[in-house]
Amino acid sequence: MPKQVDHRERREAIARALWRVVEQRGVTHLTVREVAREAGMSHGQLQHYFASRQAMLSFAMDFASEQTTHRVARTLQPFGDRPHPREVLRAMLTETLPLHADARATSRMSAAYVLEALHDEHVHARARDGLVQGRALVEQLIRGAIAGGFIRPDRDPVTETNLLLALTGFTTLLELNVIAPQDVLTAVDQYLDRLFENDQSA
Amino acid sequence: MPKQVDHRERREAIARALWRVVEQRGVTHLTVREVAREAGMSHGQLQHYFASRQAMLSFAMDFASEQTTHRVARTLQPFGDRPHPREVLRAMLTETLPLHADARATSRMSAAYVLEALHDEHVHARARDGLVQGRALVEQLIRGAIAGGFIRPDRDPVTETNLLLALTGFTTLLELNVIAPQDVLTAVDQYLDRLFENDQSA
Numbered sequence: 001m002p003k004q005v006d007h008r009e010r011r012e013a014i015a016r017a018l019w020r021v022v023e024q025r026g027v028t029h030l031t032v033r034e035v036a037r038e039a040g041m042s043h044g045q046l047q048h049y050f051a052s053r054q055a056m057l058s059f060a061m062d063f064a065s066e067q068t069t070h071r072v073a074r075t076l077q078p079f080g081d082r083p084h085p086r087e088v089l090r091a092m093l094t095e096t097l098p099l100h101a102d103a104r105a106t107s108r109m110s111a112a113y114v115l116e117a118l119h120d121e122h123v124h125a126r127a128r129d130g131l132v133q134g135r136a137l138v139e140q141l142i143r144g145a146i147a148g149g150f151i152r153p154d155r156d157p158v159t160e161t162n163l164l165l166a167l168t169g170f171t172t173l174l175e176l177n178v179i180a181p182q183d184v185l186t187a188v189d190q191y192l193d194r195l196f197e198n199d200q201s202a
Numbered sequence: 203m204p205k206q207v208d209h210r211e212r213r214e215a216i217a218r219a220l221w222r223v224v225e226q227r228g229v230t231h232l233t234v235r236e237v238a239r240e241a242g243m244s245h246g247q248l249q250h251y252f253a254s255r256q257a258m259l260s261f262a263m264d265f266a267s268e269q270t271t272h273r274v275a276r277t278l279q280p281f282g283d284r285p286h287p288r289e290v291l292r293a294m295l296t297e298t299l300p301l302h303a304d305a306r307a308t309s310r311m312s313a314a315y316v317l318e319a320l321h322d323e324h325v326h327a328r329a330r331d332g333l334v335q336g337r338a339l340v341e342q343l344i345r346g347a348i349a350g351g352f353i354r355p356d357r358d359p360v361t362e363t364n365l366l367l368a369l370t371g372f373t374t375l376l377e378l379n380v381i382a383p384q385d386v387l388t389a390v391d392q393y394l395d396r397l398f399e400n401d402q403s404a
Contacts, residue, residue: 026321027229111317114374118310119228124378131380162372162381162389169371170364172316176326178333179364187364194396 011049014039015060019105027112032056058126061113064106065130071095071102085145086196092138093167093188098174099181107171138164145196152198160195167191213251216241217262221307229314234258260328263315266308267332273297273304287347288398294340295369295390300376301383309373340366354400362397369393
């Protein structure tokens with residue numbers, strides 16, 4: 001196996017070990033030592049792949065975002081080359097919510113990263129960049145859907161983007177079993193129905 | 203000062219010290235020792251008021267909820283004895299979001315409590331109970347607003363309640379400066395305008 005590929009694979013394996021630590025034991029156990037143990041390597045071996053706890057956490061977070069992007073792409077596959085903007089927004093939102101095991105792992109990872117960001121400027125900047133990029137992508141989709149006649153032209157794209165992003169608040173309600181997964185999907189669909197009430201493409 | 207009052211006041215002072223630890227240093231520093239230091243007492247003195255870290259955390263969380271309830275009541279004071287349901291829901295939502303220092307402290311406290319809940323059954327049950335009660339209150343308000351003709355009768359009260367609660371997702375977007383406070387308020391008002399589009403009372 002080429003050395004670069006092996007290096008990347010080992011880093012991904014460490015990132016998955018980190019997710020497991022966060023998911024199963026919580027953010028307070030998120031130390032290099034715990035992650036090394038979970039990954040089945042020594043502290044020294046892990047340091048060969050990540051020079052610091054922060055570098056490890058940043059990589060795990062980027063890898064979580066990539067995995068979410070892959071899940072969204074898989075969800076959209078049946079809709080062909082030009083999926084309806086409603087399906088794209090629905091997939092982006094539902095794959096961010098902890099509605100199944102993979103999404104739960106990346107969601108808990110994100111929650112831990114956000115709490116860490118409140119007390120670490122570097123993590124704050126990186127977490128913010130990721131969300132700002134995600135927000136820009138959603139706004140671009142909404143502007144396109146307004147231009148394409150899918151969403152009423154009097155809707156403000158900035159406000160609609162912000163409201164859609166805020167619906168990630170279902171995360172806590174799902175994690176604490178306050179709202180059942182099926183009721184979350186019902187609410188998301190109701191919300192999207194209203195956003196796309198102008199849709200003439202159906 | 204009567205002994206009971208003093209006891210309660212000391213517990214509240216400890217709860218505030220706990221919030222400061224969470225807000226300034228993060229959930230990973232949330233130990234009895236750190237809170238005792240912040241409260242200016244010994245570990246042993248603190249244990250006189252709270253037998254365990256968990257008891258301390260639960261009290262701090264209940265106290266945070268009480269403080270939020272007080273802030274909501276203060277916000278609604280100018281609206282008299284029977285505030286409009288839109289104003290009530292707006293106050294409940296905006297006082298839950300980290301839009302000013304007091305709300306930020308209780309919001310970070312809640313975020314820490316939720317992460318703790320994922321790995322502690324007792325905390326999970328208590329956090330869930332609090333949210334289920336809050337959810338029931340919002341649903342009662344929405345059902346009343348539908349009955350009173352403020353909200354269209356074809357709106358489903360369960361789904362509308364779930365969507366309103368999900369908007370607490372603005373918390374992360376505010377904490378990471380992805381959306382400015384003014385844009386959050388614009389989005390909340392836009393959302394409530396649409397929810398109350400049937401309102402004949404104005």
